[in-house]
Amino acid sequence: MSEDAAFGPEAIEAARKAFAGPVSFLKSAPALDFIPDAIAPEVAFAGRSNVGKSSLLNALAGRNALARTSNTPGRTQELNFFDVGDPVAFRLVDMPGYGFAKAPKDVVKKWRFLVNDFLRGRDVLKRALVLIDARHGIKEVDREILDMLDKAAVSYRLVMTKIDKIKPTELAEVMAATAAEARKRPAAHPEILPTSSETGLGIPELRAAVIEAIG
Numbered sequence: 001m002s003e004d005a006a007f008g009p010e011a012i013e014a015a016r017k018a019f020a021g022p023v024s025f026l027k028s029a030p031a032l033d034f035i036p037d038a039i040a041p042e043v044a045f046a047g048r049s050n051v052g053k054s055s056l057l058n059a060l061a062g063r064n065a066l067a068r069t070s071n072t073p074g075r076t077q078e079l080n081f082f083d084v085g086d087p088v089a090f091r092l093v094d095m096p097g098y099g100f101a102k103a104p105k106d107v108v109k110k111w112r113f114l115v116n117d118f119l120r121g122r123d124v125l126k127r128a129l130v131l132i133d134a135r136h137g138i139k140e141v142d143r144e145i146l147d148m149l150d151k152a153a154v155s156y157r158l159v160m161t162k163i164d165k166i167k168p169t170e171l172a173e174v175m176a177a178t179a180a181e182a183r184k185r186p187a188a189h190p191e192i193l194p195t196s197s198e199t200g201l202g203i204p205e206l207r208a209a210v211i212e213a214i215g
């Protein structure tokens with residue numbers, strides 16, 4: 001994909017080094033009262049439950065069990081903070097998943113308030129990465145968070161997950177359709193990052209996208 005040329009070898013190498021040091025779980029915040037002091041730039045990860053968010057965080061950090069991967073969708077309804085570097089250079093924020101079936105209305109409501117308040121009030125938040133399953137493309141449930149990001153003017157990038165699960169021709173189609181939607185959204189980066197936590201494809205570029213965001 002020609003878009004990959006956006007990150008040169010120096011940017012890729014600098015990003016590799018930035019993630020080579022310690023990455024550690026800091027804390028879990030079920031409400032804004034519990035979020036840590038804003039002492040480092042942050043990049044947040046959002047996506048539907050089961051999109052592969054925990055797997056991607058583990059792949060980024062090169063750890064197997066940093067963020068708990070689970071086959072039980074929708075269990076994490078908290079903001080989880082991870083420190084990268086010691087002393088901390090920046091933080092990754094694992095946002096609660098959305099869009100799982102049978103979510104009680106009050107859970108959805110709580111998700112909406114927590115995420116919206118965080119996006120609007122966190123001045124150290126540099127960017128969000130919104131994960132989209134390559135097999136499905138952008139779904140209606142994803143559009144709520146995209147709208148929230150556009151309205152809060154938090155810049156974001158769309159990241160395709162699980163690209164190992166589809167054929168290259170299908171990937172090209174879903175990438176094109178997703179990029180077309182991204183171009184219409186004011187806070188979205190026009191380029192889509194294809195990734196697979198399974199094969200490692202796109203992980204160096206995703207690290208570079210994080211470093212670019214905090215830079």
Ligand SMILES: Nc1nc2c(ncn2[C@@H]2O[C@H](COP(=O)(O)OP(=O)(O)O)[C@@H](O)[C@H]2O)c(=O)[nH]1
Nearest residue numbers: 049050051052053054055069070162196197198
């Ligand atoms: N084939 C494949 N499976 C993946 C990939 N990423 C995640 N998965 C699987 O998708 C399921 C959900 O992943 P998880 O990271 O827990 O998703 P989360 O709910 O978004 O945190 C798990 O069974 C993972 O093993 C990937 O890149 N390729």
Ligand SMILES: [Mg+2]
Nearest residue numbers: 053054068069
């Ligand atoms: Mg998860």
